[in-house]
Amino acid sequence: MANATMHDVAKLAGVSLATVGRVLHQNGYVSRENREKVEAAVRQLGYIPNSAAQSLKNSSSHMLGHILRFSPNLLFEQISQEVDRAAAQRGYSVLSFTKYESPGEDQRIVTEFISRRVEGVIITSILNFDPALVQKLLDAGIPTVRIERAPEHADRVLVDDLQGAREGAAALVRAGHRDIAYMGLGGNAQVERLRLEGYRQALEEGGLPLCPHLEQLVEDYSPQAGYQAMAALWAGPRPTAVFAAADSLASGALQFLYQAGARVPQDVSFMGYDNTLATLLAPPLDSVGIQAGPMGEAAVDLLLRRRQHPLEPGQPGKEILVPTRLVSRGTVAPSSRLSL
Amino acid sequence: MANATMHDVAKLAGVSLATVGRVLHQNGYVSRENREKVEAAVRQLGYIPNSAAQSLKNSSSHMLGHILRFSPNLLFEQISQEVDRAAAQRGYSVLSFTKYESPGEDQRIVTEFISRRVEGVIITSILNFDPALVQKLLDAGIPTVRIERAPEHADRVLVDDLQGAREGAAALVRAGHRDIAYMGLGGNAQVERLRLEGYRQALEEGGLPLCPHLEQLVEDYSPQAGYQAMAALWAGPRPTAVFAAADSLASGALQFLYQAGARVPQDVSFMGYDNTLATLLAPPLDSVGIQAGPMGEAAVDLLLRRRQHPLEPGQPGKEILVPTRLVSRGTVAPSSRLSL
DNA sequence: TTGAAAGCGCTAACAG
DNA sequence: CTGTTAGCGCTTTCAA
Numbered sequence: 001m002a003n004a005t006m007h008d009v010a011k012l013a014g015v016s017l018a019t020v021g022r023v024l025h026q027n028g029y030v031s032r033e034n035r036e037k038v039e040a041a042v043r044q045l046g047y048i049p050n051s052a053a054q055s056l057k058n059s060s061s062h063m064l065g066h067i068l069r070f071s072p073n074l075l076f077e078q079i080s081q082e083v084d085r086a087a088a089q090r091g092y093s094v095l096s097f098t099k100y101e102s103p104g105e106d107q108r109i110v111t112e113f114i115s116r117r118v119e120g121v122i123i124t125s126i127l128n129f130d131p132a133l134v135q136k137l138l139d140a141g142i143p144t145v146r147i148e149r150a151p152e153h154a155d156r157v158l159v160d161d162l163q164g165a166r167e168g169a170a171a172l173v174r175a176g177h178r179d180i181a182y183m184g185l186g187g188n189a190q191v192e193r194l195r196l197e198g199y200r201q202a203l204e205e206g207g208l209p210l211c212p213h214l215e216q217l218v219e220d221y222s223p224q225a226g227y228q229a230m231a232a233l234w235a236g237p238r239p240t241a242v243f244a245a246a247d248s249l250a251s252g253a254l255q256f257l258y259q260a261g262a263r264v265p266q267d268v269s270f271m272g273y274d275n276t277l278a279t280l281l282a283p284p285l286d287s288v289g290i291q292a293g294p295m296g297e298a299a300v301d302l303l304l305r306r307r308q309h310p311l312e313p314g315q316p317g318k319e320i321l322v323p324t325r326l327v328s329r330g331t332v333a334p335s336s337r338l339s340l
Numbered sequence: 341m342a343n344a345t346m347h348d349v350a351k352l353a354g355v356s357l358a359t360v361g362r363v364l365h366q367n368g369y370v371s372r373e374n375r376e377k378v379e380a381a382v383r384q385l386g387y388i389p390n391s392a393a394q395s396l397k398n399s400s401s402h403m404l405g406h407i408l409r410f411s412p413n414l415l416f417e418q419i420s421q422e423v424d425r426a427a428a429q430r431g432y433s434v435l436s437f438t439k440y441e442s443p444g445e446d447q448r449i450v451t452e453f454i455s456r457r458v459e460g461v462i463i464t465s466i467l468n469f470d471p472a473l474v475q476k477l478l479d480a481g482i483p484t485v486r487i488e489r490a491p492e493h494a495d496r497v498l499v500d501d502l503q504g505a506r507e508g509a510a511a512l513v514r515a516g517h518r519d520i521a522y523m524g525l526g527g528n529a530q531v532e533r534l535r536l537e538g539y540r541q542a543l544e545e546g547g548l549p550l551c552p553h554l555e556q557l558v559e560d561y562s563p564q565a566g567y568q569a570m571a572a573l574w575a576g577p578r579p580t581a582v583f584a585a586a587d588s589l590a591s592g593a594l595q596f597l598y599q600a601g602a603r604v605p606q607d608v609s610f611m612g613y614d615n616t617l618a619t620l621l622a623p624p625l626d627s628v629g630i631q632a633g634p635m636g637e638a639a640v641d642l643l644l645r646r647r648q649h650p651l652e653p654g655q656p657g658k659e660i661l662v663p664t665r666l667v668s669r670g671t672v673a674p675s676s677r678l679s680l
Numbered sequence: 681t682t683g684a685a686a687g688c689g690c691t692a693a694c695a696g
Numbered sequence: 697c698t699g700t701t702a703g704c705g706c707t708t709t710c711a712a
């Protein structure tokens with residue numbers, strides 16, 4: 001029942017603990033004969049090292065921690081997968097916690113990470129994660145990296161939202177649209193500011209005026225918010241194209257258009273953002289893709305590299321900017337509205 | 341930098357290790373005076389126990405393992421969240437692995453679980469997970485529970501798919517539809533058999549004939565498959581209602597209908613299954629909801645209970661059937677086709 | 681009511 | 697080339 005230990009292996013092979021250790025770690029000299037005896041014993045017993053003992057001895061757990069929050073789109077789930085995969089490839093396992101809004105939650109998670117002696121922590125898209133607790137991790141010698149929403153001073157992996165949004169809106173401009181609406185989150189968090197700014201830059205670069213009534217700023221990324229925003233746009237002077245700063249908003253916007261009987265792209269062109277739900281919607285949407293794979297890899301690498309060169313207090317953190325990738329599926333059509 | 345140990349606490353408090361232990365575990369007798377000294381020292385040092393040492397000593401890791409596979413819908417992500425949450429509430433952390441199809445993957449994951457001495461493993465919706473490896477877990481004294489796809493003999497948490505599908509199709513029957521199509525996965529895995537069977541039962545109970553050409557069996561749960569299935573249905577004698585055995589299939593079906601210019605529910609009523617994407621689609625879909633919360637809880641509880649009463653070899657595993665919950669959003673309309 | 685001490689399984693320095 | 701040994705940090709028995 002209980003697992004075999006190195007001791008059992010040594011006894012069965014008729015050698016000492018140290019010899020077993022040498023074979024297992026392939027270091028030091030071991031006679032061919034003993035090596036084979038040990039290998040046979042390992043196989044026969046199905047010996048698997050006890051990682052608690054290893055952790056204790058080496059003070060290294062080979063685990064990373066990941067904190068994220070549930071969200072209405074699939075992006076964080078994707079990032080979670082990719083973080084796990086990247087970690088696995090580097091011999092690490094990931095302890096994930098989904099943060100819920102319950103008092104003491106942050107505290108509990110951080111304590112758990114410290115207790116488990118994780119070797120790094122990834123915080124995905126939670127700007128306000130209690131800074132004192134992040135500091136507590138750093139004090140415990142645990143490097144921390146942020147994905148997507150991050151304070152300036154932290155190590156972080158960000159989406160190139162300015163460029164991404166610019167590219168998304170530019171595609172609409174290039175198709176000849178002049179009345180291009182934007183829907184996205186309000187507030188002045190960096191992510192939202194950059195997406196809006198990218199949209200505006202694209203319009204200006206296309207020689208188009210910015211119309212406040214075409215900028216719908218909503219309160220959250222729910223489909224409902226997208227629905228409302230689209231309803232508002234449809235009531236006023238109608239745009240011929242819409243750029244939604246998240247596929248989840250696009251989802252709601254399409255629900256409104258469906259109900260209103262307007263068709264995409266015949267009646268209005270559409271561009272989404274993040275490329276998570278895009279393939280699931282009707283019609284499948286053009287969307288500015290966020291690349292979860294590279295982000296997960298970058299985060300894990302940054303963390304592991306910090307083990308050699310810890311972030312000195314006061315030093316600015318390292319920022320890795322991951323480019324977006326626009327995917328076209330036919331919801332951007334040439335503008336049919338006469339422009340002269 | 342490195343964390344304080346019990347030793348540090350003892351020294352600072354001027355007592356022995358054993359006394360610190362007593363305070364920490366609230367057992368044994370400790371004088372009020374010493375208790376307060378220890379508590380003060382713990383606070384001052386920010387002492388957090390090293391769980392590797394605890395695991396080693398207690399041979400119990402307070403971790404569970406979870407294996408799941410990436411899927412095109414959101415169900416498994418939901419289950420993953422709920423498993424994590426249920427485990428956290430019971431003082432356990434979860435080590436999750438997403439299984440990719442790469443050789444040696446199963447082996448690697450199981451070895452990792454045994455090495456970490458997880459106290460139970462949840463396998464979500466992977467019927468063919470190498471049985472020899474599951475046996476290896478059991479041999480190592482690690483109980484295992486399956487979610488959604490499970491061999492008969494295993495402890496398992498299943499969706500009541502027969503009842504769920506019956507209820508979903510029955511809603512269409514009640515609305516007066518006589519030509520109700522089904523789209524779902526072929527093959528004879530239990531999940532798929534039961535959903536199809538539920539659909540058929542509902543039709544029979546409504547006195548409707550079963551028409552083979554209305555049963556579209558596809559190869560996978562992708563939107564593309566749903567699209568194709570809907571195209572096939574739309575080409576033949578058209579149904580007035582469609583029951584999709586997964587929201588991801590519904591997603592593709594709606595894409596086809598959108599393109600074909602048919603409207604839901606005016607031209608065809610629609611019922612989805614699993615209720616994951618339903619709120620994101622246009623129009624938001626009626627769907628038979630799978631309850632990830634109760635499933636996650638049941639799985640964790642089953643696992644933890646097995647620590648007291650291990651599953652004897654030969655004994656049949658325990659099965660927990662979680663009911664579905666139909667959610668209406670207006671895509672089932674009365675049939676307009678004359679029935680007499 | 682308290683402390684000393686053994687040992688969980690593993691690693692690695694040291695002595696042969 | 698091989699074996700002995702001292703811990704890593706914690707729990708718990710035993711003796712005081």
